[in-house]
Amino acid sequence: MTVTDTNSWTGIRTELLRRIHDRIWQPGERIPHEADLAEEFGCARTTVNRALRDLAESGLVVRKRRAGTRVALNPPQRATLTIPIIREEVEALGRKYRHSLLERDLRPLPPMLHGAFQVSLGADVLFLKTLHFADDRPYAFEERYINLEAAPTAREETFARISANEWLVHNAPYSHGDISLFALNADETLSRKLDTTPGTALFAIERITWAGGVPITHVRLIFAPGYRMRTEI
Amino acid sequence: MTVTDTNSWTGIRTELLRRIHDRIWQPGERIPHEADLAEEFGCARTTVNRALRDLAESGLVVRKRRAGTRVALNPPQRATLTIPIIREEVEALGRKYRHSLLERDLRPLPPMLHGAFQVSLGADVLFLKTLHFADDRPYAFEERYINLEAAPTAREETFARISANEWLVHNAPYSHGDISLFALNADETLSRKLDTTPGTALFAIERITWAGGVPITHVRLIFAPGYRMRTEI
DNA sequence: AAGTGGTCTAGACCACCAT
DNA sequence: TGGTGGTCTAGACCACTTC
Known part of the structure; x- marks a missing residue:
């Protein structure tokens, strides 16, 4: 008993x-x-x-x-990771969230992404640079490519009020995605944006999402120094 | 239909x-x-x-x-992350695994860990430093504290053949753990061990596991440059 | 071939919580 | 307080895989 x-x-x-x-x-x-x-x-x-x-x-x-x-002989250490929606994450910390759109233009897909993110040859993608703040201090820097063939109405959206993340959730839901986590050194421009010094180790998340076989967006999020992603098992 | x-x-x-x-x-x-x-x-x-x-x-x-x-309004991006067992990860890459025990001694718990990892006052913990190799190139550096009150037989184990990770799986299974992922800059000694240069951004995992309320082990894994942790959603 | 987990059914009662 | 999801039952058939 x-x-x-x-x-x-x-x-x-x-x-x-x-x-x-x-x-x-x-x-x-x-x-x-x-x-x-x-x-x-x-x-x-x-x-x-x-x-x-x-x-x-x-x-x-x-x-x-x-x-x-x-x-199980070697119980795998599986942990469920919740990829943050930055606004929610910041607000959950009890801090004030805002973001600022630094750049927005149409351009060809950079060659680096041609392998993982296949859009029609020569097609432009929408490129966005955003800085996320918590209590007016830089929290994360975001670089994003949006495939206009998957989300044509993005061309008319300014993303001034609503963040690209939230807009996509409501206008181009994904079915599948790849995520990778890694560390990188801040370069000159990145360190200025995140208010740190060049060379500082930063935590980054890269994510590609698809709807069916069509790529929707490629986003790289780089967090300010000291960021930790936590989970439990 | x-x-x-x-x-x-x-x-x-x-x-x-x-x-x-x-x-x-x-x-x-x-x-x-x-x-x-x-x-x-x-x-x-x-x-x-x-x-x-x-x-x-x-x-x-x-x-x-x-x-x-x-x-759901904002479908959270949950991803299941598999915390690697290094030997398996290396072998899955088709490379030869070996590890080398750099240090093994009894010492008091460093003050930094007193908050998260509560052992009896003044009790010694077992400290291990291990370097993991893939094809004789450094792959990850591991620092580990083992609570001897939770795993007393660890005192007699040399960990020369079997890795601490695998030994613990079979001798002191955990019920619960905290994991955090972050980035850090290589310092002088770390860069020598991982065959890189000081300042390089490195990806790190920190994990504490408990059996019931008793802490078992605290481990920090720092990966060689270029490491990416991947998953799918 | 047979044993094991995987799933489905039809029905029932319960726990929770928005109204 | 009523509607909804959460769970349990007893039984059945099926799918897979080892024997």
Whole structure:
């Protein structure tokens, strides 16, 4: 018997977790199948399934038809990262948000992006440079390319009031994207914008989104010094 | 009628996704409740629930009892990040992995960590410095503190063969952890270890794990220049 | 071929919370 | 307080994969 309610799937999950943490079920070991656990806990198999499915999603157990369920050997450290919507992130810190559009023009796609971001040959893309502020101090610098073939009405939008991010969410939702996180050294212009010194290590996020197979936008966000992206596991 | 099989929960999810992407259901708008959708698709409510729950987990819809289900206004960009087990990551790149233990000693916990990593007053922790290589080139530098009260047998382990990471997975599994990602400038010693020049921007991961309320380990991983952490959404 | 997880059903009761 | 999602049940069939 356990303290937790073993008739709810979360209660069962807690008990299963306990057995794994307490090494009652060792890594790599096969655990009883759903039907047996359902009988033990006095519940429907569906309920046990729900608990085990949840553990499988977090990577703690590995499930295979016919082969059964095993405690994972090397539980992968999966963490759910929330890519910030900057305005919300700043406001959640209790600081005042504003942004300033530094540049907006049509230009050909820079060659560097031709591989990952395929627009029609010779087509112009909309280029935006934005600086995001928290309490009037620079918070992040954004460089963005928007594929006008995917979002033609962007051509008429000034992005003075609404940020490109929010505009795109409502006008060109994506179905899929690639994200990468990395570090870079501030160059001369970047350091001026972010109010730091050249060479400072900065945290950056790069993201490409598509709708179906059509690229929508490529954005690079570079945060002011000291930024940390946090999450829990 | 749709092309996809609307009797499976994934088929229903696909159809719901289509309606959201095609703006049939606008952001912020309330969508039909489960019972109606079940009737429309000719399936059990449970099946619709499964599909909607999945969309809610990915943040595309927001569900509230009594208030119903709405298309998310600002779909948060959640991405599942897999914190690498370095050996596996290197080997997945088709390169040869090895690591070298640079330092191993007992010492008091540095004051900087007293807040986040609470061990008994005056207790020593095990400190490890490791350099990870890919094809004999430095790949990442690791600094780690292990709480001996949580993993007493670590005192006898040399960590010459097995890495601390893998040892801990099998000897002191965690229940919970905090992760943060950031950028830092290489200092003199770091740049020597990672075969780069001082000042270079480096990508770093810091992680603390606990078992219940007991801290197990604090680890900081600093990657060689050029490292990118990638994921998809 | 057979055992295991994956899913679906029809129905039921419950928890929450906006109204 | 009523409508909505959250969950549970008992049973069934199916899909996959190891044996």
